[in-house]
Amino acid sequence: MSSKILITGAEGQLGRVLQLRLGECFEIIPTAKSPTRMALKNRNVRQMDIIDFNSVADCISAEAPDIIINCAAMTNVDACEKDHTSARKVNAEGVENIIKAVDKKTKIIQLSTDYVFEGKDGPYIESNPTHPISYYGRSKLEGENVLRGSLNPYCILRASVLYGDPVNDKPNFFAWVYDSLSKQKLIHVVTDQISNPAWLPALSDAIMKVILLNAEGIYHFGSDDHLSRYDFAVLIAKVFGLDSTLINPVTSDSMSFIAPRPVHSGLATKKITNELDVLTLSTNDCLKMIKKQILVV
Numbered sequence: 001m002s003s004k005i006l007i008t009g010a011e012g013q014l015g016r017v018l019q020l021r022l023g024e025c026f027e028i029i030p031t032a033k034s035p036t037r038m039a040l041k042n043r044n045v046r047q048m049d050i051i052d053f054n055s056v057a058d059c060i061s062a063e064a065p066d067i068i069i070n071c072a073a074m075t076n077v078d079a080c081e082k083d084h085t086s087a088r089k090v091n092a093e094g095v096e097n098i099i100k101a102v103d104k105k106t107k108i109i110q111l112s113t114d115y116v117f118e119g120k121d122g123p124y125i126e127s128n129p130t131h132p133i134s135y136y137g138r139s140k141l142e143g144e145n146v147l148r149g150s151l152n153p154y155c156i157l158r159a160s161v162l163y164g165d166p167v168n169d170k171p172n173f174f175a176w177v178y179d180s181l182s183k184q185k186l187i188h189v190v191t192d193q194i195s196n197p198a199w200l201p202a203l204s205d206a207i208m209k210v211i212l213l214n215a216e217g218i219y220h221f222g223s224d225d226h227l228s229r230y231d232f233a234v235l236i237a238k239v240f241g242l243d244s245t246l247i248n249p250v251t252s253d254s255m256s257f258i259a260p261r262p263v264h265s266g267l268a269t270k271k272i273t274n275e276l277d278v279l280t281l282s283t284n285d286c287l288k289m290i291k292k293q294i295l296v297v
């Protein structure tokens with residue numbers, strides 16, 4: 001299969017892992033709003049700002065990709081709540097710009113989130129009604145809807161709480177817990193936000209399957225267990241031999257979140273497992289694999 005794949009937001013946490021994984025089989029064109037790194041095989045990451053139509057159109061016409069994976073997003077949930085205009089520009093209008101710039105044969109794979117749901121009675125299946133409670137969720141849903149209304153072949157992959165490397169210059173929940181506990185810092189972690197986190201290499205493998213099987217439509221991905229942020233933090237402490245007494249259980253109402261958070265969220269993964277034969281792992285197993293990698297390096 002000789003597909004040329006353009007990745008937006010390729011310097012974000014998913015984009016970086018995805019470049020490496022997909023680069024094993026495909027020609028990858030990594031793009032970023034303000035490239036700072038060298039990509040695989042020492043080629044430069046191309047500049048592409050998805051809120052600037054000319055930048056999107058120039059890059060796409062120069063590269064003519066068969067598939068675009070849109071990892072670019074404004075992902076800070078509280079920042080989105082404070083600045084609706086910027087959130088909408090990136091998470092919804094950015095998708096529109098990509099659709100306008102490509103021909104109708106180009107497949108678009110869009111990353112989305114469990115925040116499109118109300119988050120009261122998860123885990124959610126793909127056909128459950130959406131009802132975002134935060135502006136991040138609203139803007140991501142709008143991005144999904146723009147794509148669903150387009151003529152392009154598409155796949156929307158929803159995931160929740162992405163995590164990967166503990167040494168990450170854009171900290172995720174896992175990296176923050178690992179780093180804080182390693183430095184003996186006390187942390188406050190909520191007991192009332194439940195989901196099934198997605199380990200980045202496993203999510204990248206799921207995206208690989210979407211490409212290889214030419215899957216279309218909406219799929220949910222995550223671990224095969226559902227746990228609160230507090231339980232996730234305690235598991236991190238256990239697997240990495242860190243001090244779990246430094247994790248202080250709190251409820252969301254005691255935290256100063258700007259955007260409301262889904263409490264009982266999570267994504268059911270039966271469809272992606274049954275239809276695409278995607279393997280889902282327990283969070284415990286994913287953490288153990290990270291530990292193994294750290295010991296090898």
Ligand SMILES: NC(=O)c1ccc[n+]([C@@H]2O[C@H](COP(=O)([O-])OP(=O)(O)OC[C@H]3O[C@@H](n4cnc5c(N)ncnc54)[C@H](OP(=O)(O)O)[C@@H]3O)[C@@H](O)[C@H]2O)c1
Nearest residue numbers: 009011012013014033049050072073075111113159161162
């Ligand atoms: N993080 C999570 O827990 C989570 C959970 C569920 C779903 N998702 C979804 O998964 C996808 C990947 O998330 P992630 O965690 O990898 O996010 P991330 O680390 O925040 O990466 C997003 C990337 O998009 C870039 N970006 C922002 N505005 C852009 C623009 N106008 N044009 C081009 N690039 C732009 C960012 O660049 P700058 O850093 O320079 O702004 C960043 O490199 C997103 O669609 C997100 O909504 C994430």
